[in-house]
Amino acid sequence: MTTPLSNVFAQTANTLGGQFACQKSDLSTMFSSLCHHCCTPSIFFPLPSPATKPLSFSRPLRFARRLRLRLRLHLHLSPQQVFLYSNSPSFLIPPTNNQKPSPHSPRPFSSLSASPLQTSPPSTMGSLSAPDGTGGVQLPYPPARRDESVVEDYHGVKVSDPYRWLEDPDSEETKAFVEEQVKLTDSVLSTCELREKLKERITKLFDHPRYEAPSKRGDKYFYFHNTGLQAQSVLYVQDGLEGKPEVLLDPNTLSEDGTVSLGTLKVSEDGKYLAYGLNSSGSDWITIKVMRIADKRVEEDTISWAKFTGISWTHDSKGFFYSRYPAPKDGEKLDAGTETDINLYQESCYHFLGTDQSEDILCWRDQENPKQIMGATVADDGKHLLLYISEGCDPVNKIYYCDISTLPGGLQSFRGSNKLLPFTKLVDNFDAKYEAIANDGASFTFLTNKDAPRYKLVRVDLNDPSSWTDVVPESEKDVLESADVVNGDKLILSYLSDVKNVLEIRDLRTGSFLHQLPIDIGTVTGVSARRQDNVAFIGFTSFLSPGIIYQCDFGFGDPELKVFRETIVPGFDRSEFQVKQVFVTSKDGNKFPIFIGSKKDTKLDGSNPCLLYGYGGFNISITPSFSVTRVTLAKHLGAVFCMANIRGGGEYGEEWHKAGSLGKKQNVFDDFISAGEYLVSEGYTQAKKLCIEGASNGGLLVGACINQRPDLFGCALAHVGVMDMLRFHKFTIGHAWTSDYGCSEKEEEFHWLIKFKFSIAVFLCNLCRYSPLHNVRRPWEVSPDVQYPPTMLLTADHDDRVVPHHSLKLLATLQYVLCTSLENSPQTNPIIGRIDRKSGHGAGRPTQKMIDEAADRYGFMAKMVNATWTE
Numbered sequence: 001m002t003t004p005l006s007n008v009f010a011q012t013a014n015t016l017g018g019q020f021a022c023q024k025s026d027l028s029t030m031f032s033s034l035c036h037h038c039c040t041p042s043i044f045f046p047l048p049s050p051a052t053k054p055l056s057f058s059r060p061l062r063f064a065r066r067l068r069l070r071l072r073l074h075l076h077l078s079p080q081q082v083f084l085y086s087n088s089p090s091f092l093i094p095p096t097n098n099q100k101p102s103p104h105s106p107r108p109f110s111s112l113s114a115s116p117l118q119t120s121p122p123s124t125m126g127s128l129s130a131p132d133g134t135g136g137v138q139l140p141y142p143p144a145r146r147d148e149s150v151v152e153d154y155h156g157v158k159v160s161d162p163y164r165w166l167e168d169p170d171s172e173e174t175k176a177f178v179e180e181q182v183k184l185t186d187s188v189l190s191t192c193e194l195r196e197k198l199k200e201r202i203t204k205l206f207d208h209p210r211y212e213a214p215s216k217r218g219d220k221y222f223y224f225h226n227t228g229l230q231a232q233s234v235l236y237v238q239d240g241l242e243g244k245p246e247v248l249l250d251p252n253t254l255s256e257d258g259t260v261s262l263g264t265l266k267v268s269e270d271g272k273y274l275a276y277g278l279n280s281s282g283s284d285w286i287t288i289k290v291m292r293i294a295d296k297r298v299e300e301d302t303i304s305w306a307k308f309t310g311i312s313w314t315h316d317s318k319g320f321f322y323s324r325y326p327a328p329k330d331g332e333k334l335d336a337g338t339e340t341d342i343n344l345y346q347e348s349c350y351h352f353l354g355t356d357q358s359e360d361i362l363c364w365r366d367q368e369n370p371k372q373i374m375g376a377t378v379a380d381d382g383k384h385l386l387l388y389i390s391e392g393c394d395p396v397n398k399i400y401y402c403d404i405s406t407l408p409g410g411l412q413s414f415r416g417s418n419k420l421l422p423f424t425k426l427v428d429n430f431d432a433k434y435e436a437i438a439n440d441g442a443s444f445t446f447l448t449n450k451d452a453p454r455y456k457l458v459r460v461d462l463n464d465p466s467s468w469t470d471v472v473p474e475s476e477k478d479v480l481e482s483a484d485v486v487n488g489d490k491l492i493l494s495y496l497s498d499v500k501n502v503l504e505i506r507d508l509r510t511g512s513f514l515h516q517l518p519i520d521i522g523t524v525t526g527v528s529a530r531r532q533d534n535v536a537f538i539g540f541t542s543f544l545s546p547g548i549i550y551q552c553d554f555g556f557g558d559p560e561l562k563v564f565r566e567t568i569v570p571g572f573d574r575s576e577f578q579v580k581q582v583f584v585t586s587k588d589g590n591k592f593p594i595f596i597g598s599k600k601d602t603k604l605d606g607s608n609p610c611l612l613y614g615y616g617g618f619n620i621s622i623t624p625s626f627s628v629t630r631v632t633l634a635k636h637l638g639a640v641f642c643m644a645n646i647r648g649g650g651e652y653g654e655e656w657h658k659a660g661s662l663g664k665k666q667n668v669f670d671d672f673i674s675a676g677e678y679l680v681s682e683g684y685t686q687a688k689k690l691c692i693e694g695a696s697n698g699g700l701l702v703g704a705c706i707n708q709r710p711d712l713f714g715c716a717l718a719h720v721g722v723m724d725m726l727r728f729h730k731f732t733i734g735h736a737w738t739s740d741y742g743c744s745e746k747e748e749e750f751h752w753l754i755k756f757k758f759s760i761a762v763f764l765c766n767l768c769r770y771s772p773l774h775n776v777r778r779p780w781e782v783s784p785d786v787q788y789p790p791t792m793l794l795t796a797d798h799d800d801r802v803v804p805h806h807s808l809k810l811l812a813t814l815q816y817v818l819c820t821s822l823e824n825s826p827q828t829n830p831i832i833g834r835i836d837r838k839s840g841h842g843a844g845r846p847t848q849k850m851i852d853e854a855a856d857r858y859g860f861m862a863k864m865v866n867a868t869w870t871e
Contacts, residue, residue: 048284048308048373048733049393049618049740050696050722050802050841136828139188141820142180144812145173152726155747159726159774163809167731169338169797174808178797178835181811185792185832188860194637194869195859201636202851203229205572205628211565213528213537213549214241218271220293222248231258231846235265235274237293248296249276261844266311266320267293269382273353275311275320277303281798282840283337284308284733288322290353303357307343308733310375314404314411315382319352321363323375337798337840340731340805344370348387350411361414363387363421364400371735378404379439380531384462386436387423392739393618395433395449395654399426401462426465438485438508438531445471445508447483453654455480457491457511471511478502479653481621486529486536487554490514494524498581499593499623499651503538505559515558520545523623537564543597544574546626572631576600579624584644584678587670590659592647594675595624596684598640609639609867610685612676616648616668617697618740619657629854637867640684646671648697648740661740662749665770669704676705676712688714689865693857695719696802696841697740699793703772703810706788710779713789715864717857720795720841723806725771731803773810776817780826788818790829790864792857796839807833829864 146162153159166174189195207228214221221241226233232251238244254260263286265276274293277286288303288311309323323346350361364387366372374389383405389398400423404411407422414421427434432450439445442462449455452474460468472480478495485491491506501524503517522542529536534555540548547567552559579597586592602608611633615622622643633639645651648660648668660668676692679685692713694701699721706716726744728734742749779786791814795807811833818827834856839845861867 048736048801049620050700050720050737138819138825138828139184139830139832141815141831142177142184143820144177144816146816154726154744155750161727163812166808166812167340167803167805169340169804170335174805177808177812181808181833182835185834188830188832189856192856192859192863194862194867195855197636197869198632198859198862199851199855201632202628202854205569205632206847206851208546208567208569210547210567211549213526213539213564215267215528215537216530216533217267217269220267220271222267226847229847231848232261232844235262248274248293249291251278254278255280257838258846258848259838259844261846263844264288264309264311266313268313268317268320269315270317272317273313275313277306277309277311279840279844281337281838282796282842282844283798284800284840284843285336288351299353301351301353301355301357303351303360308346308373310377312375312377314350314378317353319350319411321348321350321376321378321385323348323373337800339800340803342730342735343733346373348374348376350376350414352411352415359415361411361421362418364423365420373736379436379444381439381441384439385421390736391430392736394430394739395619395650395657396430397433398428398430399434399436400424400428401426424462426460426462437483437491445483447480449654454478455653457483471508472506473511479621479650482524482527484527484529484536485531487534488531490554490559492517492527492529492536492538494527496621496623496651499595499621499645501623517552517559517561519550519561521624523625525625541626542624543579543595543626543630544577546572569628572628577631577634582678584671584674586667586674588667590647590667590671592671592675593645593651594678595643595645596640596679597630597634597642598684599634599638602638602640604683606680606683606686607689608685609633609637609689609691609862609865610642610679611639611691611693611861612642612644612672612679613693613698614644614646614672614675614701615694615696615698616644616646616660616672616701618648618737619650619654620697621645621650623651629858633858636869636871637862638870639867640679642675642679642684644672644675646675662742665741668701669708672701672705673709673712676709680712686714687712689867691715691717691861691865693717693719694721695794697722699723699802699807700725700772704770704775706791707772707775707777710788711783711786715861716789716791717861718791718793718807720799720802721772721793721806721810722802723772723810724774726774728802728806731805732800734802773806773813776810776813778818778822778827784826787827787829788814788831790860791831792834792860793832794834794836794853794857796836796841798838798840801841804835807835832860 147165148160148162150161150164151158152161166177168174209228210226212224214223220237220239222235222237224233225236230252234247235249236245237248238246251260251262252258259281261279263277263279265274267274272293274291275288277288279286284307286306288306290299290301292299303322305327306322306324311320311322313320325343325346347365348363350363363376364374372389372391374387376385376387378385383403385402385404387400402421402423407413432448435447437445437447443459445457445459447455448458454474456470456474457472458468459471475495478497480493481496482494483491485508489508491508493504493506495502500521503519503524504513505515505517506513519540520542522540522545525539525541527536527538534553536552538550538552540550546569548563549565550561551564552561576599577597578600579595581593581595583591583593622645630641634641646668647656650657676690679690680687690713692702692705699718700723702716702718703721703723706713722728725741729738729743744750793807793811795804797804814831818831819825839849
């Protein structure tokens with residue numbers, strides 16, 4: 001089967017925003033899932049999970065994983081602080097006479113100032129100076145209308161939602177709110193003295209050539225290349241590895257501002273056609289076009305209303321499979337990218353080249369299960385079509401198959417008919433993940449977590465579907481992340497061992513161990529290999545390695561890794577820095593790893609600024625990756641950068657994931673707060689210099705933690721976060737996240753989001769420790785010296801993954817409860833929002849936008865933690 005190219009724009013996303021959620025990805029998924037993440041590393045940006053992922057050439061049978069990644073989106077209280085903020089939250093409607101709080105309700109703890117982590121009162125840390133220089137002064141926050149009439153009943157609990165009007169992105173009132181917040185934020189950022197220095201330095205370091213691993217189709221090789229500061233990386237093609245490269249597709253020519261990007265692409269098996277999907281302004285919606293590679297002619301074919309989809313060509317190159325949503329009804333207006341309508345009734349379709357989309361075959365749909373996400377992909381033999389079906393972001397899927405080579409009349413016979421393809425149901429439940437790796441006729445090899453939370457390889461004959469046999473058993477400790485086939489019968493297995501990748505070579509037929517490929521401590525960003533080829537390309541990165549592409553020849557003797565290309569960043573000297581991994585004990589005794597990086601001469605005297613990044617969700621592993629911004633902060637601000645591998649992710653398999661999801665989500669916050677406490681207690685930093693950062697699901701993490709422990713942090717950066725845990729499922733693809741979060745519409749799940757021990761009213765107070773929007777309280781009412789840390793919420797107008805109103809509603813709530821509702825409020829630390837234009841969840845963001853955002857957020861951080869610049 002064809003294998004993925006290393007991740008497109010891996011280093012673009014990684015180099016700048018590598019501190020965000022990351023995961024290995026296929027080319028066909030890069031932008032659809034890129035989150036940051038900028039939202040994620042080099043290889044990834046922070047999907048339909050709230051996260052985002054980068055693009056790379058996709059393996060046909062890898063759709064199950066790509067599908068979940070597209071759908072996805074990352075509190076610890078000491079015993080004395082367990083009920084520190086149990087004073088009534090502003091959203092809770094007071095109980096009536098028949099809704100009295102339980103007499104067992106806990107009372108607030110007397111003071112937080114006794115915390116051993118509090119080395120000095122934080123009341124003015126990072127505050128903007130008053131005109132006379134005497135201390136902190138509250139910002140002139142713009143007023144926002146509160147509609148107290150909006151109240152919703154959740155299983156007998158009445159919850160107010162005064163800023164629900166912000167859920168309408170097209171209303172004039174919402175637009176005015178955004179404009180006023182932009183002005184306020186600009187005024188704050190203009191006082192951040194180090195912002196321009198950071199921008200200049202990040203731009204200089206980012207200006208270096210970057211390549212992605214080549215992928216072969218027919219007799220041609222395809223790869224992405226960015227000269228340095230190009231808005232989008234460019235797709236090149238060449239004949240053989242020694243041929244002259246030619247530009248095949250340059251996304252930079254498709255818009256003046258670089259906001260049109262590649263969201264997915266696939267080259268036909270014979271290398272004659274390129275099908276590619278274009279995103280506009282970072283939206284998840286894509287428009288698929290087709291290019292004839294020989295003369296670079298763009299055909300008339302246009303596919304609209306596609307989203308969360310890969311592309312899979314039939315081997316005759318007559319067309320391809322893709323997934324789409326129903327077009328808007330006649331007369332219905334939809335501004336794709338800024339709309340918030342829920343995504344339902346996805347369909348799997350087949351497009352014949354040279355025809356109108358209206359003539360496409362409807363391959364599969366399920367009208368009885370509108371939330372299902374599906375995608376069809378052609379097996380390596382070109383005969384079997386596999387259909388992967390998912391209903392959320394859990395690593396579980398159904399899998400159906402159809403032998404398209406035996407269809408009477410072929411696919412053509414379905415044109416103009418209402419018949420669906422005759423799929424056979426191989427797995428028809430959501431009990432495990434199944435990802436096809438290879439097939440020999442009816443014999444298929446799958447990567448699965450069925451009875452194996454750390455994954456294994458199994459084999460089944462479609463003629464005997466009840467008999468499954470193990471090929472490579474589950475490891476006792478390590479997680480099998482991916483499997484690729486090369487040179488006929490060689491398996492390249494990538495394991496994650498304590499958040500570091502290990503590569504093994506095994507025999508496909510027997511599963512027997514053959515060889516281990518030695519790599520440094522770091523991350524395998526992708527494997528580009530096909531079964532019919534004897535050469536594989538393997539991408540690698542680490543905190544101190546900008547990127548290496550290895551070439552591995554399996555044609556003669558034992559395979560060896562040879563450097564094919566290495567990324568060099570002028571001005572970066574890895575010998576100046578150090579990175580180590582430590583294990584930290586959480587509130588419940590669980591141990592989890594943290595990577596800690598800094599300059600080698602850093603002293604552990606508590607004086608260092610510190611940036612702590614986390615995600616903790618959706619089975620996404622946050623692995624080592626290079627980031628220009630991190631090394632800039634370390635070198636010039638003396639900062640310590642840290643990455644916490646907390647529960648909820650995939651670092652230790654499905655059990656680790658489940659330990660931080662649904663009713664156990666609090667473990668994620670406990671772990672992250674424990675990480676902060678460790679960094680303070682060990683002298684890496686102090687509370688007023690500790691900045692926490694997260695994006696998407698990680699934005700939720702940051703929002704929850706500043707609510708639970710505002711005393712522990714000196715700054716908070718929350719990107720595109722899921723902030724309203726009671727309504728997230730009502731917008732775009734949010735319904736897919738209930739597999740990790742639960743759903744407020746189900747009473748049982750509403751109750752176990754936080755364990756219900758007291759009256760329903762008190763229970764909801766506890767629930768709000770989970771939902772950032774519903775847990776904003778005034779900490780100084782319990783401890784006079786405590787206020788919220790300086791906070792920046794980041795969102796974008798075209799984020800149709802985690803829609804902007806999550807951040808806008810929380811921003812309005814924070815500013816009201818902490819600031820404008822009181823005269824002379826103690827909250828002098830700024831609460832601001834950075835709202836980007838023509839930008840989305842992170843995927844496809846132009847280079848300059850990434851640089852500008854990095855300079856803004858870290859310029860803000862530098863001022864708030866009182867960092868100084870050193871050349």
